[in-house]
Amino acid sequence: xxxxxxxxxxxxxxxxxxxxxxxxxxxxxxxxxxxxxxxxxxxxxxxxxxxxxxxxxxxxxxxxxxxxxxxxxxxxxxxxxxxxxxxxxxxxxxxxxxxxxxxxxxxxxxxxxxxxxxxxxxxxxxxxxxxxxxxxxxxxxxxxxxxxxxxxxxxxxxxxxxxxxxxxxxxxxxxxxxxxxxxxxxxxxxxxxxxxxxxxxxxxxxxxxxxxxxxxxxxxxxxxxxxxxxxxxxxxxxxxxxxxxxxxxxxxxxxxxxxxxxxxxxxxxxxxxxxxxxxxxxxxxxxxxxxxxxxxxxxxxxxxxxxxxxxxxxxxxxxxxxxxxxxxxxxxxxxxxxxxxxxxxxxxxxxxxxxxxxxxxxxxxxxxxxxxxxxxxxxxxxxxxxxxxxxxxxxxxxxxxxxxxxxxxxxxxxx
Amino acid sequence: xxxxxxxxxxxxxxxxxxxxxxxxxxxxxxxxxxxxxxxxxxxxxxxxxxxxxxxxxxxxxxxxxxxxxxxxxxxxxxxxxxxxxxxxxxxxxxxxxxxxxxxxxxxxxxxxxxxxxxxxxxxxxxxxxxxxxxxxxx
Numbered sequence: 001x002x003x004x005x006x007x008x009x010x011x012x013x014x015x016x017x018x019x020x021x022x023x024x025x026x027x028x029x030x031x032x033x034x035x036x037x038x039x040x041x042x043x044x045x046x047x048x049x050x051x052x053x054x055x056x057x058x059x060x061x062x063x064x065x066x067x068x069x070x071x072x073x074x075x076x077x078x079x080x081x082x083x084x085x086x087x088x089x090x091x092x093x094x095x096x097x098x099x100x101x102x103x104x105x106x107x108x109x110x111x112x113x114x115x116x117x118x119x120x121x122x123x124x125x126x127x128x129x130x131x132x133x134x135x136x137x138x139x140x141x142x143x144x145x146x147x148x149x150x151x152x153x154x155x156x157x158x159x160x161x162x163x164x165x166x167x168x169x170x171x172x173x174x175x176x177x178x179x180x181x182x183x184x185x186x187x188x189x190x191x192x193x194x195x196x197x198x199x200x201x202x203x204x205x206x207x208x209x210x211x212x213x214x215x216x217x218x219x220x221x222x223x224x225x226x227x228x229x230x231x232x233x234x235x236x237x238x239x240x241x242x243x244x245x246x247x248x249x250x251x252x253x254x255x256x257x258x259x260x261x262x263x264x265x266x267x268x269x270x271x272x273x274x275x276x277x278x279x280x281x282x283x284x285x286x287x288x289x290x291x292x293x294x295x296x297x298x299x300x301x302x303x304x305x306x307x308x309x310x311x312x313x314x315x316x317x318x319x320x321x322x323x324x325x326x327x328x329x330x331x332x333x334x335x336x337x338x339x340x341x342x343x344x345x346x347x348x349x350x351x352x353x354x355x356x357x358x359x360x361x362x363x364x365x366x367x368x369x370x371x372x373x374x375x376x377x378x379x380x381x382x383x384x385x386x387x388x389x390x391x392x393x394x395x396x397x398x399x400x401x402x403x404x405x406x407x408x409x410x411x412x413x414x415x
Numbered sequence: 416x417x418x419x420x421x422x423x424x425x426x427x428x429x430x431x432x433x434x435x436x437x438x439x440x441x442x443x444x445x446x447x448x449x450x451x452x453x454x455x456x457x458x459x460x461x462x463x464x465x466x467x468x469x470x471x472x473x474x475x476x477x478x479x480x481x482x483x484x485x486x487x488x489x490x491x492x493x494x495x496x497x498x499x500x501x502x503x504x505x506x507x508x509x510x511x512x513x514x515x516x517x518x519x520x521x522x523x524x525x526x527x528x529x530x531x532x533x534x535x536x537x538x539x540x541x542x543x544x545x546x547x548x549x550x551x552x553x
Contacts, residue, residue: 362435384469
């Protein structure tokens, strides 16, 4: 093994970390699984699984309602998790942390509530060309309803946002900017701080889709000065069905509620209802209590390893993957941004991603194939889709070696 | 040969293969070798869109039998299409409509016909049977 391979430079104890994730020791198609699809959903450590199990065994009661001790305990556990989220993204206060089902719901909430209040005919919403469908369609829905227009800031051939074009598009008609932090297909890390400064110079708020950023790097919503930041629990090693929307208090207070129901009200009469304070105004109904507690455990787990150590390890893993994949004749990387998270999208000659993915599956290697819910981005590059390998801190050099061997074998069969 | 006789024949052929690699090499060869559809039919009208791969399907009636031609942009999908056409083409519309396809499962390729796979094949089989029904009448 070469001196520069990630295991030798890493401060992380990968063997110990892998033991924390029970799924990683299973087989797929008769071979030890190589899981390279964490960008779609990451695996869960024992501490998350145990936190959920413990909650259902010993702590469960509805939150924010009961006077009895058990309900108080559940409420405390729930609100402690909210504080953990606040710390994780360095938000100013816990009431600015809204629990949602995931990024998709986070964006839909803002599109719907911000849009209802602030969008009118002829206004514009500005997104980028690398957005996931979940940061396109909610805006299309509200734009259609309000007679507003969706504008798309272009990217270059490397898959990076063209910042000058973006700045030019910040006209006085733009009411909000919605952008991804990290592209799920290309791995491109967007210059959020610069984008926010440009938008704020025109008085335009910015929503950031943090689904692909939060598993890989430390997030500070105050340093970034974003108005909204949303991420999904299941991509940060937590449970599915839970996510977070951070919003600056002034915006959350100015927006109407999303769903109506219990918990989100102050007083209800048949004539007029007044709404609860933040965050409850946006959390109608019984929340996903177990999900929130599981998410809290996941954030504890990540913090314990340390996001800076994670970023460093994954960067070496990414560099090693690109170096080794270059051995494959005819390989073409889609997305070559200078600033990139641990995602590698590629094609080999004219081989269809579905064919390559099918053979890799048979070899025990889980990758994502297809358009990754970014059809407009695929159209931009004139390709039907890509093969995407995405890494988390539990992946190893050996995983990448098996991927490269697998791709070579698949190419030999298909080429 | 009837639909089931052809299915049994394919199952026997596949029994000769040692492992998944041999099966897939055969499917890939099928996918590479066959021009399965006329270029004029590779249009929107004949397209069955999957998330992963796309399929084009055309059917016509010839001497009381349904003739299918089809294609895909992915080779493995195309190889499976070749098998489906071998089973269902040149059969009576009634037989096509009533066909029970068990061979895919028996030759170890059932995951390709899983609805979650989204490669266009499930919709294609459905469409082939609908053609069978539609062509019974005329």
